[in-house]
Amino acid sequence: MTDFTNPELSAVETPLAGQVIAVTSGGTGGHMFPAVALSKSLVRRGAKVLFFTDARAARYTEGVEGVETVILPAGGIAGKGIKGRLIGAVRLGLGTLKALKRIKKTRPAAVIGFGGYASIPATMSAKWLGIPYAIHEQNAVLGRANRLVASNAQRIATSFAKVTMIAPSDEAKVIWTGNPVRAEVAALAATEYDAPTSDGPIRLLITGGSQGARILSEVLPTALVNLPEAIRKRLIVTQQAREEDIDTVRKTYDGSQIDVTLASFINDIPERLRDCHLVIARSGASTVAELTAAGRPGFLVPLPHAIDDHQRYNAQQIEDAGGAWLMPQERFSSEAVTDRLAKLLTNPAALTRAAKAAKNSGRANAAERLADMVLDMLGLNPAGSPDNKNMTQDRGDSQ
Template sequence: MTDFTKLDISASETPLAGQVIAVTSGGTGGHMFPAVALSKSLVRRGARVLFFTDARAARYTEGVEGVETIILPAGGIAGKGIKGRLTGALRLGLGTLKARSLIKKAKPAAVIGFGGYASIPATMSAKWLGIPYAIHEQNAVLGRANRLVASHAERIATSFAKVTMIAPSDEAKVIWTGNPVRAEVAALAVSEYHAPESDGPIRLLITGGSQGARILSEVLPDALVSLPEDIRKRLHVTQQARDEDIDAVRETYDGSMIDVTLASFINDIPEKLRDCHLVIARSGASTVAELTAAGRPGFLVPLPHAIDDHQRFNAQQVEEAGGAWLLPQDRFTSELVSERLAKLLTNPAALTCAAKAAKSSGRANAAERLADMVLDMLGLNPAGSPNNENMGKDPQKV
């Protein structure tokens, strides 16, 4: 167990000193990254953080000073057969019993949930025990786990200016905080975007989530090698692809005069994001958050089978702001993509405008805004803070 008395935090910066805050999240990266970012901010402010999640997520909190991770039994229900639903419900029930017992004993001042089925036990326990709780939604659609507990939440923090599936009776609780990103990406907010210069290199970053996206590996190489030669000679492509697809992707690029780096996992995403001129990717919450934090234009292909079609809603938010171009997967053909990119990559003004719009559609310092929200819930936030001022207002007018 972490010794919270040995943390190096100035007493003048510890409004939460002596407070226990519970954070809970599903075990995927999209849920965990913002939850861990908030946890770190709360620890800096003096809190002791109990982090409730499932077994998949232990690696995300390993070594995070000031955070004690509690693994709960949990299982998904959505999209499963009868047997899978029964198993998932049983595990959620066991997880809820464990969470309720531990929360009752620890008596946290608040519980903050980040969605995913593994967040249900702790947020439901907070509801039953009368402990104030808030939720954070990473996508432009309120997730199913968050919908289950939204009605009794003190605050509903959102990553996007507009989020669907929030009940009208809950709109007054909404705060547009943005979606926290890792520190290396957040630091890119001060970096300027430089569009490709005439006859200079054009750098593309192609990602498809942690496992790569097969459709991107199938379509993009053909689309890029079909570009005019004068564009191909300038292309520097970093592309993520699944291990089983890399050989075929490399073969397609061979002889194309395109400078290509292929990998199943890209370790230096912040550096590549800083240097790229265009990102081509799915539109998961983490990807969109990083694009808007860094201020980089995106060519987004939503995953068509995402729950509640949330990736399409994510991409639409950025496209409507002018920061990205959305192309549905059913129209994502090599011919159309090649045609679109031929025009886009030779239009530096359009790329520059999109980069500026992408940055304006996000919110900086999202983790600190979330921590301010926690302070506000506990009556510790200074009057006139952004969170107090923005409660229940139209985020687009804030």
């Protein structure tokens, strides 16, 4: 596994001037956030980016300077019935024809795929046309779309030090770049974790993805209300919940002495993440990337029905590194959570150790590391690595 040890830009800041790089991604935020982050980094280095995705994703690339978006017909196949699979296959076929035509005309220097079924048309087109391509995997399990194209990829970039479902024959192509996060979260890497004092406030951030996780709304309020009063009256809780659940959640907290803010969408996550002492959440790729970038401890409840159980693998890696505590949903009862939190929230030393471990298990400057990977693919010297000799071999050691 190659690790670019110096991802900062060199004195030559536009090594890709005049080059067209194609980036392609499925339309969900977990795929799109890192894809857009790389696109911006490539533009800063002089490239023009041709971005292939589906109709859901137009809002992510709208207004991004230097990026032209090509909307493809695309549809998922996994987890669908026969009719859904047929429709998905037809849409993928149409998307592939459109991508092939555009890539053949434009001849980008490279194609970088970020998974999701909408990424298949462009990466397959690159394969057929002999254009070098790489893929980036956000989870600790190589996704199904990425598995379809991994064998011919020149590079396989990963968000985690260890990723399952990668064929042994492809291991030499793996580069641990990390998973790009928004700039406001990346900036938290420079902040120190401020553990709760013996009598000061304890700030919890509870999120469940873009729509909120119902199980968190059902279990956590009761679990927190059942904590000893000495802990309960110190709690400052920010909790994301589905709009239809908020009234029920609020009633559970009523009279508990807990200072709670409820919202269906939290628009100041970076600030909440900066100030919190513990994050309680699902373990999707974006959540885990933000925890490790900021260096904040997590209490993670993987979504049990995630494809290939990837959320459990994500959480397990962070727990193994010492940066979080994993509790499977089948054990996520109010009684079990009350018992676990009563111990954690009165142990600032354990929280501090976990915060440090979380930060050590991530990769800083992931977007720049990915851009360096593109330069390396094209035979250009990665920024800060004048002769490639500064690239070390890394099989999963933390930074």
